[in-house]
Amino acid sequence: MKTSTMQKLVLWVEDDPEDQLLIQEAIEDAQVENEFTFVNDGVKALEYLTRTGAFEHLKDEPLPKLVMLDLNMPRKNGLETAKEIKENPDFAQIPIIIFTTSQADTDMMASYDLGVNSFMTKPTSFDGLIEVLRYIESAQFFFM
DSSP states (O other): OOOOSSOOEEEEEOOOHHHHHHHHHHHHHHTOOOEEEEESSHHHHHHHHHTOGGGGGGTTSOOOSEEEEOSSOSSSOHHHHHHHHHHSTTTTTSOEEEEESOOOHHHHHHHHHTTOSEEEEOOSSHHHHHHHHHHHHHOGGGGO
16 A cells, blocks of 8 residues: 555544544545555554564654544544654654544643643534545644
8 A cells, every 4th residue: 555645644533433434424525645554452552663573574664654543443542542642753743633532632632741742522513524534634743
């Protein structure tokens, strides 16, 4: 899965299958050129980044340019996952956007304390989700 010069790989960590489907539909509708890979929890996200387990075959593929990370997930939540990503020198420079239903200031502050780049509350409309995807595509962190 090599990305072209126009595409940037985004790792999207979302445990809710309905939210994943909605995001995938919005990706199609938004016609963004980024490539998206989905995993459904923090453990799988870390395996993806370290190219272990089911992702060992990707060891020669480029790492994502962005991680979209839900907060409330089983096995390893978003804060635990973000902490491990930011503590690993191989991944610390990958931007992380927390994408969650939470609007709690404590979740936002805890996220920023770990070094995440942005904290976004999931939009309540499909059009809002399309706007988020277009923002991701145009955001400056892809030029890092």
